[in-house]
Amino acid sequence: MxxxxxxxxxxxxxxxxxxxxxxxxxxxxxxxTQAASNGGAAFLIVYLILAFCLAYPALMAELIxxxxxxxxxxxxxxxxxxxxxxxxxxxxxxxxxxxxASLILSFYAIVAGWMIGFGLAALLKLVGFGDAxxxxxxxxxxxxxxxxxxxxxxxxxIITQGVHGGIERWSERLMPMLLLSxxxxxxxxxxxxxxxxxxxxxxLPDFSKAVSPDLVIKALGAAFFSLSLGVGTMLxxxxxxxxxxxxxxxxxxxxxxxxxxxxxxxxxxxxAMYVAQHNGVAIFTDNGALLSEDTLIFTVLPALFDTxxxxxxxxxxxxxxxxSIAALTSSISMLEVPVAYTVENTELARSKVTxxxxxxxxxxxxxxxxxxDWLFGLVITVTTRYSQPLLGFMFCIYAGxxxxxxxxxxxxxxxxxxxxxxxxxxxxxxxxxIVCPLIILGIFYQSL
Ligand code: PHE
Numbered sequence: 001m002x003x004x005x006x007x008x009x010x011x012x013x014x015x016x017x018x019x020x021x022x023x024x025x026x027x028x029x030x031x032x033t034q035a036a037s038n039g040g041a042a043f044l045i046v047y048l049i050l051a052f053c054l055a056y057p058a059l060m061a062e063l064i065x066x067x068x069x070x071x072x073x074x075x076x077x078x079x080x081x082x083x084x085x086x087x088x089x090x091x092x093x094x095x096x097x098x099x100x101a102s103l104i105l106s107f108y109a110i111v112a113g114w115m116i117g118f119g120l121a122a123l124l125k126l127v128g129f130g131d132a133x134x135x136x137x138x139x140x141x142x143x144x145x146x147x148x149x150x151x152x153x154x155x156x157x158i159i160t161q162g163v164h165g166g167i168e169r170w171s172e173r174l175m176p177m178l179l180l181s182x183x184x185x186x187x188x189x190x191x192x193x194x195x196x197x198x199x200x201x202x203x204l205p206d207f208s209k210a211v212s213p214d215l216v217i218k219a220l221g222a223a224f225f226s227l228s229l230g231v232g233t234m235l236x237x238x239x240x241x242x243x244x245x246x247x248x249x250x251x252x253x254x255x256x257x258x259x260x261x262x263x264x265x266x267x268x269x270x271x272a273m274y275v276a277q278h279n280g281v282a283i284f285t286d287n288g289a290l291l292s293e294d295t296l297i298f299t300v301l302p303a304l305f306d307t308x309x310x311x312x313x314x315x316x317x318x319x320x321x322x323x324s325i326a327a328l329t330s331s332i333s334m335l336e337v338p339v340a341y342t343v344e345n346t347e348l349a350r351s352k353v354t355x356x357x358x359x360x361x362x363x364x365x366x367x368x369x370x371x372x373d374w375l376f377g378l379v380i381t382v383t384t385r386y387s388q389p390l391l392g393f394m395f396c397i398y399a400g401x402x403x404x405x406x407x408x409x410x411x412x413x414x415x416x417x418x419x420x421x422x423x424x425x426x427x428x429x430x431x432x433x434i435v436c437p438l439i440i441l442g443i444f445y446q447s448l
Contacts, residue, residue, distance in 0.1 A: 005070060005344075006163025008240050013168040014250060018237050019257035020171040020329030023178070025111055026226045027262040027324050029297055032269035034222065037290040039209030040202045044266070044305045046216065048259060050223040054439050057432050058229050058392045061399035063251050066238025068411045070340040073097050073232035076239065081402035090402075091158030093394045094341070097232035099166065100387045101337040102357075104231065106364040107379050108334065109155070112327035113147030122305070122313050137302065144369045149362060151318045151324075155331040156358035159339055160351040163240050167332055174325045181322040185315065186268040194278025198271030213446040220443045221385035227258055230392035233333045236340050248424040269296075276304035293412060297323075297382030335361070393440045 008014040026253070035043045069076030077090025121133035136143060158166045189195055198377060209215070224230055241250065273296065277283045281303040301319065305312035333357060342353045368375045408429065412419035419425055 006240055007242060008168050008237075009164050010168075011245060011250070013164075014237070014241055014245070015171055015253050015257070016175045017171040017329075017333070018234065018250075018254040019261075019384065020175050020224060021228045021233055021237065021333030022254055022258035022330075023175075023261045024110065024226075024228075024326050024330030025115075026222065026330075028182070028220060028256065028265040028323060029111075030270070031226065031262040032266045033290075034218070035202065035266055035295050036270050036273060036296075037209075038215055039206035040204060040270075042205035042207045042209060043215075043219070044202075044263065045205065046219050047223065047262070050219055051227070051255060054220075054282075055223045055227045055229060056251060057428060057436050058224070058253060058396055059234055060248065060251045060428060061225050061350045061395045061432050062229065062232070062234040063238035064408065064411055065395070065399055065403070066235035067241050067243070067247060068244075068407070070239050072239070072344050073235045073278070074335070074341065075344065076235060080404075080407070081398060086398075086402050090398060094232060094389060094397075097230065097235075097385065097391050098338050098341055100231060100383050100391065101231035103364065103379055103383050104362050105331055105334040106361050106368060107360050107376060107383075108327065108331055109148045109151050109361070109365050110144060110369060110376070112151045112324060112331060113144065113149075115320050115323040115327060116151055117143060117147045118298070118302060119317055119324055121318065122317040124319070125313050126310070141369055141372075144372075145366055146367045148369065151327070151331070152358055152362045152365070154328060155335050156354050158328070158332045159335045159358075160354045162350060164337075167336065170332070171329050174329050177292050178322055178325045178329075179261075181318050181325075182264055182268065184372075185318055185322065186264065187223070188315065189268055189272050189275060192271075192275045192278075194275040195271035196274075198274035198276075199267070199433050202270040216446065217443050220389055220440070224388040224392050225384045226262065227255065228330070228333060230388035230390070230395065231334070232337045235395070236336055237333065239340075246415050247412065248422070248428075253394070268286075272304060273300060276300050276307075276362050279307040281305060281307065294408060367373050389440050391443070393437055396432050396436040396440075400429065400437070405429060 008017060031047065035041075035047075065074075065076050065080060069079045071079065072094060074091045074094025077094055078087040079085060082089055117136040121136040124130070124133040124136070136147075158170050160166065161169070190199075228234055238247075241247070273283050281300055283296070283300055290296075302316065305316035305319075308315065335354070339350065339354050339359045342357065343347065344349050346353070368379060409420060409425065412422075412425065416422065
């Protein structure tokens with residue numbers, strides 16, 4: 001069994017895959033719009049603090065546990081705390097992560113489907129099929145189910161190809177494209193009239209908005225969501241890392257890429273909003289608050305692109321292409337969680353397992369689409385705001401309290417004989433044991 005396990009072939013391959021998982025709609029859609037409505041740079045600072053002081057240590061817990069066990073989350077937690085009660089609880093935590101990952105994918109695929117739809121619509125406008133484009137841009141059950149299915153099939157297609165041939169190969173192709181189109185688009189938008197107002201809002205902090213307790217819990221959820229934590233995604237990616245790699249720096253690169261792309265996306269999305277306003281598109285509600293986050297991407301930006309004529313159509317194409325890629329490198333990492341668990345616990349072939357699980361998740365998405373009004377928001381809140389931080393808390397408890405410190409050290413020593421005297425070892429074990437759980441509990445307590 002162990003010999004059949006997939007592995008990332010190179011260091012850069014892992015970084016691309018894990019950064020691909022982390023960088024997604026959360027960075028390019030969620031972060032900039034939250035920053036726009038919550039005090040600009042002030043929110044940015046809260047986010048950076050949470051990313052480096054909480055999310056990075058929690059990410060390290062998942063990567064180290066995963067690499068040590070070379071197994072899925074349930075098995076890995078059982079292995080590091082083998083006494084019966086903690087092993088059973090560990091198995092349960094892994095399973096809960098698997099369910100949450102699947103539920104996240106079920107709403108994520110709907111939103112990602114819209115991105116594909118708006119991209120296709122731009123393409124259709126270019127070749128003169130305005131009616132079809134309009135259909136793709138208008139909210140309907142048929143459109144939502146159709147586009148979600150297209151996106152799920154793409155995700156399934158990559159995951160059937162395995163860790164090296166699927167996840168690693170595709171991340172290595174898609175991530176450079178994502179970075180290039182993001183930088184190109186940002187530079188372009190910054191030249192347009194109105195962009196400087198957006199920069200001003202982004203870079204001048206308004207602390208009165210960024211420190212409310214409600215906001216901090218949102219930022220906590222956002223940080224866990226952004227780094228794909230708590231659901232076993234990073235643990236399973238960690239389990240595919242070879243023993244020769246230096247984990248603390250790999251985790252550092254992943255965190256840094258994730259944060260940089262979010263910050264960069266802020267330089268695109270906030271200026272674009274104000275360019276839109278400059279062109280006469282409404283971006284504020286009557287009482288001066290920002291229009292809601294979903295409205296921003298699906299009405300404000302398309303309206304902006306429309307004011308720019310055929311250049312706008314090209315820009316729209318590039319923008320939604322970028323969003324679709326970002327979503328795809330994340331969705332594959334969500335699907336990998338239930339697929340890896342099932343493949344490792346049965347004798348079934350990977351491709352069959354992937355299709356069956358993909359179709360089940362597609363059916364959950366369809367249920368959400370059919371009950372969109374109440375179910376969509378509910379699934380997002382339950383999974384990202386509460387489940388991810390709470391499960392992340394459990395991973396910290398396993399790494400910090402239930403795992404033998406010496407075994408942990410041996411894991412880090414595999415490629416770094418001096419791990420014991422490293423800065424990482426001096427700080428991280430106690431940090432993940434005490435500080436991370438306290439921060440998570442503290443934020444939860446405050447939000448109640
Ligand atoms: N990190 C991804 C994003 O920012 C979302 C994600 C969450 C991916 C959980 C995998 C697991 O969009």
